[in-house]
Amino acid sequence: xxxxxxxxxxxxxxxxxxxxxxxxxxxxxxxxxxxxxxxxxxxxxxxxxxxxxxxxxxxxxxxxxxxxxxxxxxxxxxxxxxxxxxxxxxxxxxxxxxxxxxxxxxxxxxxxxxxxxxxxxxxxxxxxxxxxxxxxxxxxxxxxxxxxxxxxxxxxxxxxxxxxxxxxxxxxxxxxxxxxxxxxxxxxxxxxxxxxxxxxxxxxxxxxxxxxxxxxxxxxxxxxxxxxxxxxxxxxxxxxxxxxxxxxxxxxxxxxxxxxxxxxxxxxxxxxxxxxxxxxxxxxxxxxxxxxxxxxxxxxxxxxxxxxxxxxxxxx
Amino acid sequence: xxxxxxxxxxxxxxxxxxxxxxxxxxxxxxxxxxxxxxxxxxxxxxxxxxxxxxxxxxxxxxxxxxxxxxxxxxxxxxxxxxxxxxxxxxxxxxxxxxxxxxxxxxxxxxxxxxxxxxxxxxxxxxxxxxxxxxxxxxxxxxxxxxxxxxxxxxxxxxxxxxxxxxxxxxxxxxxxxxxxxxxxxxxxxxxxxxxxxxxxxxxxxxxxxxxxxxxxxxxxxxxxxxxxxxxxxxxxxxxxxxxxxxxxxxxxxxxxx
Numbered sequence: 001x002x003x004x005x006x007x008x009x010x011x012x013x014x015x016x017x018x019x020x021x022x023x024x025x026x027x028x029x030x031x032x033x034x035x036x037x038x039x040x041x042x043x044x045x046x047x048x049x050x051x052x053x054x055x056x057x058x059x060x061x062x063x064x065x066x067x068x069x070x071x072x073x074x075x076x077x078x079x080x081x082x083x084x085x086x087x088x089x090x091x092x093x094x095x096x097x098x099x100x101x102x103x104x105x106x107x108x109x110x111x112x113x114x115x116x117x118x119x120x121x122x123x124x125x126x127x128x129x130x131x132x133x134x135x136x137x138x139x140x141x142x143x144x145x146x147x148x149x150x151x152x153x154x155x156x157x158x159x160x161x162x163x164x165x166x167x168x169x170x171x172x173x174x175x176x177x178x179x180x181x182x183x184x185x186x187x188x189x190x191x192x193x194x195x196x197x198x199x200x201x202x203x204x205x206x207x208x209x210x211x212x213x214x215x216x217x218x219x220x221x222x223x224x225x226x227x228x229x230x231x232x233x234x235x236x237x238x239x240x241x242x243x244x245x246x247x248x249x250x251x252x253x254x255x256x257x258x259x260x261x262x263x264x265x266x267x268x269x270x271x272x273x274x275x276x277x278x279x280x281x282x283x284x285x286x287x288x289x290x291x292x293x294x295x296x297x298x299x300x301x302x303x304x305x306x307x308x309x310x311x312x313x314x315x316x
Numbered sequence: 317x318x319x320x321x322x323x324x325x326x327x328x329x330x331x332x333x334x335x336x337x338x339x340x341x342x343x344x345x346x347x348x349x350x351x352x353x354x355x356x357x358x359x360x361x362x363x364x365x366x367x368x369x370x371x372x373x374x375x376x377x378x379x380x381x382x383x384x385x386x387x388x389x390x391x392x393x394x395x396x397x398x399x400x401x402x403x404x405x406x407x408x409x410x411x412x413x414x415x416x417x418x419x420x421x422x423x424x425x426x427x428x429x430x431x432x433x434x435x436x437x438x439x440x441x442x443x444x445x446x447x448x449x450x451x452x453x454x455x456x457x458x459x460x461x462x463x464x465x466x467x468x469x470x471x472x473x474x475x476x477x478x479x480x481x482x483x484x485x486x487x488x489x490x491x492x493x494x495x496x497x498x499x500x501x502x503x504x505x506x507x508x509x510x511x512x513x514x515x516x517x518x519x520x521x522x523x524x525x526x527x528x529x530x531x532x533x534x535x536x537x538x539x540x541x542x543x544x545x546x547x548x549x550x551x552x553x554x555x556x557x558x559x560x561x562x563x564x565x566x567x568x569x570x571x572x573x
Contacts, residue, residue: 042488155351184351184513185514186553186554186556186557212487213487252487255488255491256487257491257516257520258558259515259516259543259555259558260540260558262519265495265520266491271456
């Protein structure tokens with residue numbers, strides 16, 4: 001089994017004024033080559049930070065611990081990071097809101113040129129040819145977008161262009177950070193279908209970050225659920241959705257409104273803890289209806305409960 | 317040059333066309349539309365902020381656009397309004413207590429009565445009283461939305477207008493806010509109009525749905541009717557984008573329970 005990503009007790013923190021805030025706290029997981037892997041969590045869960053760590057775009061003030069391998073290359077070891085030859089070559093990234101990420105002063109064709117020239121020294125003409133191929137693959141008419149500026153395109157077109165740009169690098173590990181959350185419902189589905197298709201066409205490893213369990217269910221083979229910087233459950237998507245083990249996972253599934261299904265929405269009172277106020281025990285302690293004595297004082301260890309199925313909860 | 321000048325001449329864009337909608341007291345209605353459908357414009361018209369070019373608007377029994385603008389507040393103060401995007405809708409320079417008390421300013425209440433009303437509203441939205449002394453920047457997204465809801469209901473409105481009340485929130489916070497809004501609506505027995513792009517969340521906030529598409533009402537009825545038998549092409553596309561995920565995905569069995 002070839003691993004696309006392997007994290008071992010990875011922690012990522014940000015230096016804020018005098019404090020060091022840990023957004024990701026000792027997560028370990030593996031993503032297999034060719035797999036569709038979803039990281040699900042709410043704001044502040046650390047999911048986007050994990051995405052940035054994999055894609056090699058952590059800000060300079062980030063602090064890391066543990067190990068991270070991407071495409072077999074050790075990119076994070078303790079507080080040392082080296083993404084040379086990995087970022088853009090082995091791993092690529094689709095941002096949450098392409099409107100804010102694409103350079104507003106560059107036509108779409110030029111956005112490709114700057115990326116491809118930087119990575120592979122392609123000329124304008126070569127880059128344009130490549131852009132055509134990938135834009136078409138992403139379901140856009142190259143002639144209609146190559147000479148346009150980002151503001152001239154709709155949200156759905158921009159996201160397709162951003163995906164094409166990410167793929168044009170040739171990297172086979174694609175990290176997509178909530179690529180659909182700024183889109184209207186019908187566009188959301190189109191983008192998800194596009195990613196599914198591209199995955200098999202290009203042979204991508206897809207790492208998809210979302211807060212939407214439904215979307216994760218449609219898209220992925222395995223799911224990782226994060227809460228307050230911790231990985232609380234990792235397992236095969238079907239099993240996790242059918243019979244979630246961690247109380248937080250089950251809440252995440254049952255608090256999503258499903259059209260045409262009338263059932264009470266389940267949400268335990270409270271909100272995720274602040275990054276600065278991490279307790280000693282389980283991060284979900286305050287909201288958990290099943291909490292035990294051990295939960296208050298000790299962070300539950302990650303336990304293997306099935307084939308490539310892990311949960312961090314004292315109930316198991 | 318002349319070309320350029322001509323382009324600058326004012327053009328009217330029809331945002332809403334021939335929209336008829338009536339909501340009775342105690343009723344919960346959702347107006348569903350995607351970006352650009354005109355749903356926020358519709359709320360502004362009802363709030364007395366935007367005079368329609370044609371047609372009639374009756375709010376709480378009054379033709380509000382026939383009332384002079386300076387007098388209009390006498391009707392519109394009986395409306396509660398939760399604007400879009402809690403992260404940008406709170407005045408960063410006011411404490412939460414003063415933000416929530418704003419709708420009371422025209423009500424001739426003593427300071428102590430005001431304070432009591434604000435406390436009651438904060439309790440209703442399940443915020444801790446200590447947040448009254450905070451500035452908005454100290455609140456989480458969910459707390460901001462609760463503060464906005466407190467402001468919208470502090471004067472016990474007869475009509476509650478909600479613009480995307482849950483779309484900026486996390487899913488678990490969304491579920492909490494939905495149940496909170498329904499409890500408040502029941503307590504005040506007010507009419508509640510929710511404007512949203514999220515059809516699935518809307519079914520929890522309304523008994524009746526109106527689907528807007530490019531400024532036109534394309535669908536109206538109960539959620540079950542619309543889901544079972546959509547009449548317009550737009551509604552069919554919209555439904556597919558929700559139900560395809562459900563019918564293909566492993567979540568389908570949940571529907572049976």
